[in-house]
Amino acid sequence: MSTIEISPSPADEGIAQQQVVNDFSIQVATVNGSGSQTANLVLMRSIFQMGIPVSGKNLFPSNIQGLPTWFTIRASKHGYTARKKEIDFLVAMNTETANEDVMNLESGAAVVYDEPLKLNQLRSDLHFYPVPFDKLVAPVCPQPKLRKLVRNMIYDGVVGRLLGIDLEEIRKALFKQFGARKVKAAELNWGAVLAGAEFTDKNLRKSDPCRVERMNATAGKIIIDGNAASALGAVFAGVTVVTWYPITPSSSLVETMIDYLRRLRIDKETGKPTYAVVQAEDELAAVGMVIGAGWAGARAMTATAGPGISLMSEFVGLGYYVETPAVIVDVQRVGPSTGLPTRTQQGDMLATAVLSHGDTRHPMLIPCNPKECFSMASEAFELAEQFQTPVFIMSDLDLGMNNWMSDPFDYPTEPICRGKVLSAEDLDRLGGFARYKDVDGDGVGYRTLPGTRHPAAAYFARGSGHNERAQYSERPDDYVNNMDRLARKFETMRRFVPKPETEINERASIGVICYGTSREATLESRDQLRNEYGVETSYQRLRSYPFTPEMTEFLERHARVYVIEQNRDAQMLQLMRMELSPELIGKLRSVRYYGGLPIDARTITDEIVLQEGL
Amino acid sequence: MSTTVAPPPKRPNVNRIGLEVANYKGGKTTLCAGCGHNAISQRIIECFYEMGVAPWSVAKFSGIGCSSKSPAYFLNQAHGFNGVHGRAPALSTGAVLANHHMIGIVTSGDGDTASIGLGNFMHMLRRNVPMIYIIENNGVYGLTKGQFSATADLGSTLKSGAPNDLPPIDCCLMAIEMGASLVARSFSGDKDQVGKVLKAAIAHRGLSLLDIISPCTTFNDHEGSTKSYAYMKEHDLPLHELDFVPFFEDIQVEIPEGALREVELHDGSKLRLKKLDRDYDPTDKFGAMGAIHESNAKGEVLTGIIYVEAAKKTFADMLNLGDEPLATLPESRTRPPREALEQIMEELR
DSSP states (O other): OOOOOOOSSOGGGOOOSSOEESEEEEEEEEETTSSHHHHHHHHHHHHHHTTOOEEEEEEOOSOSSSSEEEEEEEEETTOOOSBOSSOSEEEEOOHHHHHHHHHTSOTTOEEEEEGGGOGGGTOSSSEEEEEOHHHHHHHHOOSGGGHHHHHHHHHHHHHHHHHTOOHHHHHHHHHHHHOGGGHHHHHHHHHHHHHHHHHHHHHOOOOSOEEOOOOSSOTTOEEEEHHHHHHHHHHHTTOOEEEEOOOTTTHHHHHHHHHHHHHHOBOTTTOOBSOEEEEOSSHHHHHHHHHHHHHTTOOEEEEEOHHHHHHHHHHHHHHHHHTOOEEEEEEEOSOSTTSSTTSOOOOSHHHHHTOSSSSOOOOEEOOOSHHHHHHHHHHHHHHHHHHTSEEEEEEEHHHHHSEEEEOOOOOOOSOOOOOSBOOHHHHHHHSOOOTTOOSSSSSOOOBOOTTOSSTTOOOEEESSOBOTTSOBOOOHHHHHHHHHHHHHHHHHHTTTSOOOEEEOOTTOSEEEEEEGGGHHHHHHHHHHHHHHHOOOEEEEEEOEESOOHHHHHHHHHOSEEEEEESSSSOHHHHHHHTTSOHHHHTTEEEEEOOSSSOOBHHHHHHHHHHHHTO | OOOOOOOOOOOOOOOTTSOOGGGGBOOOOOSOTTOHHHHHHHHHHHHHHHHTOOGGGEEEEEOSSHHHHGGGGBOTTSEEEEOSTTOHHHHHHHHHHHOTTSEEEEEEEHHIIIIITHHHHHHHHHHTOSEEEEEEEOSEETTTTSEEOTTSOTTOBOTTSOBOOSOOOOHHHHHHHHTOSEEEEEETTOHHHHHHHHHHHHHOSSEEEEEEEOOOTTTSOSTTOSSSHHHHHHHEEESEEEEEEOTTSOOOOOOOTTSEEEEEOTTSOEEEEEESSSOOOTTOHHHHHHHHHHHHHHTOEEEEEEEEOTTOOOHHHHTTOOSSOGGGOOHHHHSOOHHHHHHHHHHTO
16 A cells, blocks of 8 residues: 555545545544643534534543643444544644554544654555644734644644534534633634635545534534533532542532532522532541531532542541431542543442441442433432432543533432431420431431430430440440441342343343443443344443342343453452352353543453353 | 518529520540549530520530540530541531531540641631630540650650650641631639630630640659649649620629720620730730740740630631521522523533
């Protein structure tokens, strides 16, 4: 194969032979802090506006400025939104990584690149499109200091023309991205898009096969990141106390929440906020404030990532024993310390399930997309108050920080329920209460809130041994009674936590179980297994811990079940082993990916094929 | 002729809200005989009773250590929360945000406050969280049997004779520097002064930091100790003679010119500070810090109201909290309407 000649003839003359329509991934390689995020989101949104299912994954370094970053946009007529391993269309803007980026491409891929990099000399089996970005940016951006930012917008014009994205959609997406208050900036950037488009029309000849065609698969959908969805969910769940300590990838969750709270939660009558947000001094204080506020009756939450979860460990155990509601969102990432803090992982599942010292078990809700981030915020608060215990929402960086196409969120239909809380009038009627007595047989006692105007309202909350009346006790029988009741409470939760999403295939002898953001890659992998290997599978996505009977039924139905997860140690599978019979444990197989990128379908398929001996 | 009149049945003493002192008591202490902490618990019982504060409007907090057991020994009719080591500031801050009508009272120790919980402590001060924070300061870890704490003085010794080779952290200095709006130091053996300082704290709106030297009779009441009863009797240097006039008992007194300073607290109660050997101004921040440094250099323990800023904004003010506690806001005020969500969905399309 020879180097593809780029002649200065108009683009419409050279349409490539085999077309790939609405089924490719674009990777933009840039330098962190160069303002490329806006250009990438505009590109993604313009494809979305053309009705084509799309996803965007930002692969960025732990750095503010200067290190390489990659943004991958996948357009898929099949609706696949998981990361695609193979890159079909590269935009090489980063001098540092350009050579390696090009060398990693599969044969036949396309490369838009900054002309002086001369990348076309590296390989002869790719479609190269050189663009003189610096020459193009100067006339459209008279202010030199803005050029670094505006420069990136040029590739939106180039890629738009090469792929057949309607320029009007790019314009729409761009003005939406900048918003009503930054019209001037939007206009400046739009000039850059046009410059890129014009250059392409005059100088580049389309030779790669990728292009878009309008579809109608995104009507009514929204684009949002999981953190913003979680934030909105909490705002609509009636959160009143929010504490946090900044940590990637959870910071934007609370930052977005602050914006929404300011907008939606200022009381019309009093003009006062119906919430308090505290940026705490560390995660220990953040969760301590949540437990104190929950104990005093607030709907309180915090958001963090793995290192924060570790720091919260002691307090969470106390919350479990004292029995205080709390909601903790864990936007999981790779760790610890400086480990890959900007890469994704489902790495805290095992540690969080049993977080703290002594015997502890914590409920976890596991959202797979922004819509669930939204709804699970309400579910978490309901469970936390119903069961008087800390509840975790196990999101991850891929879900939290990337933009996802989503169905719009449903307004909560259930009224807010504050659980078993006794008022002064209840106490008048009852004469008193025993805080930790299992009155209803569900393991959940009745509580009172501090400040309740009644001489019999008070109880003393403590981690140390206590009897049913919350009195200090070191008696073995009191301790055992309490522990058994806490275990009973956890058992009761199985009936109330979100049930798994299940699809039984009657012809399948093998099943796949996944959770959270492994969903999209798992569904795509099932199609690959069917289409490429003729293998049918049943599917289940776990949505919570403790597990529900549906999981056991699923395992009983199938000969082998692959548990797919994004960590090294098969953490969910280990939790399953803790309670399943040896016979069912024998059916479990493990598929794991832990490279820090969002899991992709091919990795799953290859592993199942290997283990099945296909 | 005389008739015998039966004496009226003896009515128990009640405070201004009709409660007896029994309503303010706690459980039986399990601390050592003579422990300064017990005296402080007793003062808390008396002061809340005498101030006529409903016990159920108080919430008690503590961390871990001997001091942190104290909340079980006063105000049984108040909710209590014995937290984890050093983290009572976080727990109480959260609870106060949920319901800022409660009077939060933390009893903590010097290990809890000045070592493991120093970070939380500093930020609580900085926020001027409206509550009372008492350090029952004895210079040792009692519950783990007598190791030095971070408030032990340089050169003071353990029971074994081993000297402390690190300088102490002065919690009052920290408190003034970081933003607490009432800072006092006292000595558990000075019943009168502890009571008045505590009442001032109850009347104050903002963070009251009371550093009360409270000797540990078991591990730190020996000759080499600077937190012993004997040492305190020798070195306690009151800044002023304190008088506290609660808002509900406004007694008019003739004040001789220049002999008295008066500070009005949030609820209308008044602190009257009678000059001793110097004219001390507790509203002068730099003066207060200077006075502590000077007395520390001389080995004296300055006691009294060291610093007060009665009108300082509290954390509740900074967060602009409304009158109704966040904890009990109804759904109609905490869940935005359906149209609000629809509007946002539209914006994201």
